[in-house]
Every structure is written in C-alpha cells, then in structure tokens.
Amino acid sequence: MSAPLLTIEDVAVELPTPRGNLRAVDHVDLSLEAGRTLGIVGESGCGKTMLSRAVLQLLPKKAKLTGRVMFDGQDLVRLAPDSLRRLRGRDLAVVFQDPMTSLNPVLTIGTQLMETIQEHLELDAPAARKRSIELLAAVGIPAPEQRLAQYPHQCSGGMRQRIAIAIALSCEPKLLIADEPTTALDVTIQAQILDLLAREQGRRHMAMIIITHDLGVVAGRADEVAVMYAGRVVERAPTSALFKRMHMPYTEALLAAIPKLDAVPHTPLPAISGRPPDPTRPLKGCSFAPRCNYASGRCHEAKPVLTSAEMPGHLYACFHPIRMAEGIEA
Amino acid sequence: MMQLAVRPAPLLSVDDLVVEYGLGNKTVHAVSGVSLQVARGETLGLVGESGCGKSTLGRALLQLRRAKSGRVMFDGQDLTAMEGEALRRMRRRVQLIFQDPIASLNPRRRIGDIVAEPLIIAGVKDAAERKRRVHEVLSAVGLDPDLVAGRLPHEFSGGQCQRICIARALVLHPEFIVCDEPVSALDVSIRAQILNLLEEMKARFGLTLLFIAHDLAVVKAVSDRVAVMYLGRLCEVAPSEQLFARPAHPYTALLLQAIPVPDPDVRPAESVATGEPPSPIAPPSGCRFRTRCPRADQRCSAEIPALRQIGPGQFVACHHPLA
Numbered sequence A: 001m002s003a004p005l006l007t008i009e010d011v012a013v014e015l016p017t018p019r020g021n022l023r024a025v026d027h028v029d030l031s032l033e034a035g036r037t038l039g040i041v042g043e044s045g046c047g048k049t050m051l052s053r054a055v056l057q058l059l060p061k062k063a064k065l066t067g068r069v070m071f072d073g074q075d076l077v078r079l080a081p082d083s084l085r086r087l088r089g090r091d092l093a094v095v096f097q098d099p100m101t102s103l104n105p106v107l108t109i110g111t112q113l114m115e116t117i118q119e120h121l122e123l124d125a126p127a128a129r130k131r132s133i134e135l136l137a138a139v140g141i142p143a144p145e146q147r148l149a150q151y152p153h154q155c156s157g158g159m160r161q162r163i164a165i166a167i168a169l170s171c172e173p174k175l176l177i178a179d180e181p182t183t184a185l186d187v188t189i190q191a192q193i194l195d196l197l198a199r200e201q202g203r204r205h206m207a208m209i210i211i212t213h214d215l216g217v218v219a220g221r222a223d224e225v226a227v228m229y230a231g232r233v234v235e236r237a238p239t240s241a242l243f244k245r246m247h248m249p250y251t252e253a254l255l256a257a258i259p260k261l262d263a264v265p266h267t268p269l270p271a272i273s274g275r276p277p278d279p280t281r282p283l284k285g286c287s288f289a290p291r292c293n294y295a296s297g298r299c300h301e302a303k304p305v306l307t308s309a310e311m312p313g314h315l316y317a318c319f320h321p322i323r324m325a326e327g328i329e330a
Numbered sequence B: 001m002m003q004l005a006v007r008p009a010p011l012l013s014v015d016d017l018v019v020e021y022g023l024g025n026k027t028v029h030a031v032s033g034v035s036l037q038v039a040r041g042e043t044l045g046l047v048g049e050s051g052c053g054k055s056t057l058g059r060a061l062l063q064l065r066r067a068k069s070g071r072v073m074f075d076g077q078d079l080t081a082m083e084g085e086a087l088r089r090m091r092r093r094v095q096l097i098f099q100d101p102i103a104s105l106n107p108r109r110r111i112g113d114i115v116a117e118p119l120i121i122a123g124v125k126d127a128a129e130r131k132r133r134v135h136e137v138l139s140a141v142g143l144d145p146d147l148v149a150g151r152l153p154h155e156f157s158g159g160q161c162q163r164i165c166i167a168r169a170l171v172l173h174p175e176f177i178v179c180d181e182p183v184s185a186l187d188v189s190i191r192a193q194i195l196n197l198l199e200e201m202k203a204r205f206g207l208t209l210l211f212i213a214h215d216l217a218v219v220k221a222v223s224d225r226v227a228v229m230y231l232g233r234l235c236e237v238a239p240s241e242q243l244f245a246r247p248a249h250p251y252t253a254l255l256l257q258a259i260p261v262p263d264p265d266v267r268p269a270e271s272v273a274t275g276e277p278p279s280p281i282a283p284p285s286g287c288r289f290r291t292r293c294p295r296a297d298q299r300c301s302a303e304i305p306a307l308r309q310i311g312p313g314q315f316v317a318c319h320h321p322l323a
C-alpha cells in the first residue's frame, strides 16, 4: 500500500455563534490514496462542507480549526498563506454545489479558464487558449471555441457546472474535492456530471472526494464511503462492504429513506423521524440516539467510539451494531 | 389494476394547452399543446428536466399564468373562461405548493399568520374559527401549533418550512393541489418524511394531486399515473408501474437510466452521449426530442408525433416507440 496523499488527523472545527459554540466537525480522521475516490455522505448540516473547507483551508475567519491535514507531505494547517494559494487551484482543486461560487459573473468563460491556467502553469496566451478549448471539449461542452467568449449567465446550470469542473481540472490537480456537485441539477445532468468526474479521475490518476446527501450518488462511484452524522464520522468502509454489511443504524436508515424504483407506488417510505440534534447543544450520548430504532439506555449516556469491524478498513461507532453475524439477511 | 382511462368525468381536464412567454422579440414555447386528465382522488405525476415547462403548466392550470390557447376544465367548469370573483371562488378549491419552501414563506410574518392568510383572503371573518382551522392543519402536518404559530420562518429547517407550506395549502380544504417539486430542495431523509406526509394528507382530506418532480423514483413513490414531459410537450402517459416496467418513449427510458441506484453492484449506465435539451425559444422541428434520441430518423424531424394509445392506459408520442 502506498502512502496516502491526504491524511486528515483528529480534525475539529468550532464556530462561535450567538447560541454558543458550534462544533461543526468533531474529531475526524480520514485518509485517501492517489487515484482513489472517497464518498462523504450525510444529512444537511452534518459538517460535510466544513470538513472539506478544513482540508482546503477555506474556513470562515472566525472558525477554530484543530488537528492536522497532511497533503502530499505537508501540513496544510500550518502552511503559509501564499504557499496555500499556490497549492489550491493547482494540486488541490474544488467544485462546489453552486457553480457560481467558483465562476465570476462579469468575466467570460475563456478569461476565467485562461487566467487560472496561466497563474499556475507556465503557458503563454495562445497555449493557454488551446488548452482551455481542449478542457471544455473534454467536459462535454459543444462548440467550445464559441463558449470562450460567453459569460456564465448565458449557460444552463449543467453547463456552468461542467465549466467549473473544467477550471478545477485545468492544472491537473492531485486531489479534487466535489461538494454536492450535482445536488442542484436534474437527474439526467447529474448522471452526466458524475460520469464526467469519474472519467477524468481515471484518466488523470487523481484522488477525489465526493460529498453528497444521497447514498445512491456514491454507490457505483466511490472506492470507500465515510458516513457523517452531527460532525463525526460514524461509519467508514469500502463501498461494497458498506452497502452489504453496514453496521450503523444511521447508514441503514439513510439507505432505506431513498425512494426505490422497484417499490410499488404508495408504499410508505421508511423515513428517519425528527432531525439531527442542534449542533450548539451536543448530546451526552450517541448523537443519533433520539432518532434511532435500536437505542438503549446506554446510547443516551455514553458516546460510542469508532471501532474496527471484522473486515479490514471497516469502522463503525455504535453500541448495538446491526448485521454483525454471518448469515444475517442483508 | 385500475383502468383510470375509462373512469367517468375527470376532476381536471386539460385540452391542447399552449403557454408562451415573450422574451425580447422572441417567444419561449414553454407549453405547446398539452392535453391530460386527472381523475378525482388520483395522483398524476409529472416529470421532465429543468425548463421543460412543468411549473408553467402547473401555474396555467391554476390560472396564475393565462394560456395562449386551449382549455382547463375543473369539475365541469372552464377555468380559462373565468374571471374576477368566480375565479377567486374557484381558486379556493385548487392550491399550489412550491419547490423552494423557505423562499415561498414571507420572512417577516409569523407562522400562524402565514397559514391563516388564505382564510382571510377567502373572507373567513371569525378569528376563533381561523385559529381553530390553523391549529387543525398545523397539527395535521406534524407541527405543534402552540410551539410554532408565534415563530418566524427563519427559525425552521427546509423540511419544516415545507410542512408549513403544506399546512397553508390545506387550510381552505381544497380538492386539488399542484405540488411543484415539493421535495427537490430537501435531503433524502427529510424527503421521505414529506412524501409520506403528502400521502397521509391526501387520504385524510380526500385530495387529488398533480405531483411535479424531475426524479422518477420520487414520482413513482406517490403517483397512480405518470406523465413525462419534454420541451413543452408530453412524451408518454401511463400507469406508474407500467411506465417503469415498460417505458415506450425513448426519453422515458433515458430518464429511468439516469436515476442513481443505491447499490454498488449496479454499474451506472454510460450517459455521456445524451447532452442537454435544446432551447425552448427555437425547439427542433418534428419530434422535439430528436436531437438527443438514439432512434431518430428523417420522419422524426419532418412530422410531430401525436400522443396515441398503445396499451391499456398507456399513451406515447413517438414514431418508433420501444417494444
């Protein structure tokens, strides 16, 4: 096994709010090797974006970050701002849910692409232009030469996301973080964007983190999945192990809540009742206990820690894990 | 299986509806000749990609946007011909739930007042009666009236805001509700809660629903029949299970393929070749799907395929339907 490209070590993020201190990320450990895809899954507000921003060192100013983020041999938390800036956009790239977060509305698509390329790679204007056209073609934009002169508002949401991906890929990053890259898009466009990311990743031997609230999005596309709840990683496993032998009641509930194509119409969905706890009022016990069908008294009293399952690389944090013994129906 | 096509007098009947928007000196062909029927007590799902005209159709049914031509009959009365007081009275019987729950609630008004507003507009003068009705619907959607009525929208999550919107839509005891992507902006976990709630409310209040979404799996969970729309026209209408088991229109098949399956052993189908829909300002001649259709031939660019029946309750608009 090669050394990981990225190691997140005991990372915690706290944000001061009027209601008190909010722990958005609660001591997370993760690692990722070159060329591999990690899916991070969890409900809105569980800390997925804050964790990815902690990796990118793009947290809100008032946020307090502890822990280490080792990327390609250096600790990003302690890296000087200008070294960080050079790294982001080149070795470390990001695609956000709303493509307009990374696109400038008053600049043409060509200008934005060429600026990024010229800032990070030593290319002259004609070479940068040529590369921009190649990139737009690679992400499936028809008539890329003409697109260069257009502004973001002249493109559909799916096009904009493709362009944001082209910019993210422009400098051959070693790691691409895609934070809900398709949540704002239609299912047909979603499938195309996910295919595009997978194809480019394979071609470039790039590492990738896909963040989503939908387990269906990572099922066929991630090598490993980390499930987050209330700021913590509560289960982590190679993708097929996670789907076949999940040990966390929360993972099971997230999967069950997805409407299935083979279900008969009007079958009630097994919804997860209630909502995640208020992150400024952390619970003493397991954060999922108020919504968990398996909770016991102990779950309300103590926090379960991540424990190794029988399979290597599979970890879970639960006092009453499900599907433990062989032969239990999946 | 119910034979919905042979049911007597539908509650809602749409006939050759055309809705357009002016854009500078151009015309956006948002809805181009749609006909459909919804039986009393039925849920008709309406699916299609962003911009294909789903919301426009929904709004035109409620006369929130007037059609250029065509008719909308509700319970035997022609809404497209109605105006003023008659239309206002009719509107109590049909309601709309929006996609973005947070944006559709006035941020400065309290929840109790937001839900009571349709009652005030409808002329319910008795404050105690209004309060009783507001409490009734807030409890029905799973909120504690005493806890929520005095609070402001920003204090609630997206899922809770959608519950409030549903309560507001129910307060006049309507017969028909257009649900315009009511769960698209919500997380999977909350999405399931809201879908279940809509089903419960439908049974409890005897509702008829038009359920708009872009995700076929979501639509299937709640719909008796499904209509598939593409660039302003209907492609296929069929009972839910039939549509999913045997899609006849190539576009329905494409939509089915695009749904992410939560099973790592199911490899996602390659989708790259399909591209995006063309602009509704200059829709393709003939079949509007032909620029993305793997089965398109010359006839498809020359001739508009009419919606025709190909099986029990199943209608398709295609020259070369799938077997």
Ligand SMILES: Nc1ncnc2c1ncn2[C@@H]1O[C@H](COP(=O)(O)OP(=O)(O)OP(=O)(O)O)[C@@H](O)[C@H]1O
Pocket: B021, B022, B023, B028, B029, B030, B048, B049, B050, B051, B052, B053, B054, B055, B056, B057, B214, B280
């Ligand atoms: N007020 C308007 N003026 C001009 N064009 C409009 C207007 N409203 C909608 N359109 C256009 O009409 C077409 C149909 O829009 P509509 O909102 O009905 O689509 P939709 O299917 O509901 O899409 P979505 O899934 O994004 O909600 C689109 O091309 C849209 O850009």
Ligand SMILES: Nc1ncnc2c1ncn2[C@@H]1O[C@H](COP(=O)(O)OP(=O)(O)O)[C@@H](O)[C@H]1O
Pocket: A015, A016, A017, A022, A023, A024, A042, A043, A044, A045, A046, A047, A048, A049, A050, A051, A060, A279
């Ligand atoms: N700028 C901010 N200031 C204060 N709290 C924030 C800020 N951004 C996010 N949060 C809070 O941090 C927690 C985690 O948020 P986030 O990482 O965005 O979740 P996710 O991406 O999983 O939806 C949430 O409780 C959220 O409300």
Ligand code: SF4
Pocket: A248, A249, A250, A286, A287, A288, A289, A290, A292, A293, A294, A295, A296, A299, A304, A317, A318, A319, A320, A321
């Ligand atoms: S620790 Fe207890 S409450 Fe938490 S997930 Fe496991 S069973 Fe449920």
Ligand code: SF4
Pocket: B249, B250, B251, B287, B288, B289, B290, B291, B293, B294, B295, B296, B297, B300, B305, B317, B318, B319, B320, B321
């Ligand atoms: S009519 Fe032709 S282009 Fe249209 S869906 Fe059928 S085969 Fe495809």
Ligand SMILES: [Mg+2]
Pocket: A045, A048, A049, A179, A180
């Ligand atoms: Mg997020």
Ligand SMILES: [Mg+2]
Pocket: B054, B055, B056, B180, B181
């Ligand atoms: Mg719409």
